[in-house]
Amino acid sequence: MTDNLEELFPVVNEDGVTTGKITRKEAHSGTRILHPVVHLHLFNSKGELYLQRRPLWKDIQPGKWDTACGGHMAYGETPEEALRREVSEELGITDFEPEFLGKYVFDSKRERELVYVNKAVYDGKVNPSDDELDGGRFWTEEELREAMGKNILTPNFEQEYKAFFPCR
Template sequence: MQNQRIELLKKLLPGFIPLFAFIAVDEIWGTKAGVIAALIIGVVEMTWIGVKEKRFDRFVLFDTLLLIALGGISILLDNDIFFKLKPALIELILCAVLALSAFSKVNIVELMSRRYMKKMEISEAQMTKMRQSLRLMFFVFLAHTALVFYAVFYMSNEAWAFISGGLFYILFGVVFIIEFAKQKRKQKQLSTEEQLPIVDEQGKVLGKAPRSVCHNGEKLLHPVVHLHVLNRKGDIYLQKRPLDKLVQPGKWDTAVGGHISFGEDLQTALKREAWEEIGLKEFSAKLIKQYIWESELERELVYVFVTTDFQGIHLHSDEVTEGRFWTKKQLANSLGKSIFTPNFEHEFKLFFC
């Protein structure tokens, strides 16, 4: 995400080059020379981008034309106040874009990102983080815009040039330093978490990610094991989830369900989870199905096992509030009443109805 923001910044910053060309030339040779220099540099920039990147940069064109218009007015009226307002007007447009992107459903920055970086995919979790960053940028640049307006009327040309030019880049740098520091701090926190394997739909391990990242809405596919425990009558043992669980608190769920840790195989994970959740140690189980389950928070590759070895069950941890056998008739009559987890209801209909 940080790299995507940096890439977008690289796309936007060239649009401000004509402005700085004007500022530099205007200080030495005056407004008319500055406008001519900005025009030449704007044309060169658009040509260079068109040849090298095979695209037409409208932002450079807009910046150059606005610069020429305001500079021309200031020359004709012999008053540079119009030109001095130009950076503030452009930044007001930037603030409007940031405001729309950060506070409304119309995320212009996201649309620009997808246009310039066509292979980029943005998850819901990344969108949330992007909006948080855009809100920060909006308030920072809104304050800067107000300062530019103040400098136009009440400060020297030199102070205006610095505030409208160099200070803008300094603020951009500060924002990205803050974002970089936040990312580093987050990475440090994540490095101490349990690592889960990231897999493809066939179960091939592609990499790993911290547990919280797998559950934050990014929908990284990761494997889990489920174990259905049946008695001789065909009744199904369920566990009740504690009320303090983040996902589906207080609901009845599959007897055993848990994540496979990175580097762990199916059987090891199954036996570990069975012991941790229902105290089941000696059992044999059959793999009957694997499928993908997707919720609002996560995406899982579920390996479903069944066993009839129930005699060793004893609850011994705070991961399970209680457990008992349910007849299939009891289960069928209780579906859709928010008694069971959606995942269990899905598996019951799939395997036992």
């Protein structure tokens, strides 16, 4: 399996206003053109955090553990629509109530993303997509602290977790 390199993403400014469009291939080729993504941090009522394992075929951070759900906004889609679509596709969940936490620019050597960060508490069944993920599980706070900085988690997840959940 591979990502659709011709999929169209919006180009945005740091306020999230669409200024154009770009293909996935262009967005991930080192152009560092700002494009939006949505993230969901999925907690259960015990305070454990669900993480997905990125498949080895992914072009960005293959094989690492990452935010429960993360995905690109399609051209013409709102952040809310993208979040609901991505969570349904990746985790098989449709009955959740997201809480928007904020947005920030993630900047790497390869790409720039405007990340819309959300969280939800959910105790139902999680059905990770066999097509998009290499599984997933809930992690305790202690397990997360132990994995930080050891090349197990994506750098984006580590940065975001520390910024949005500093008191955990």
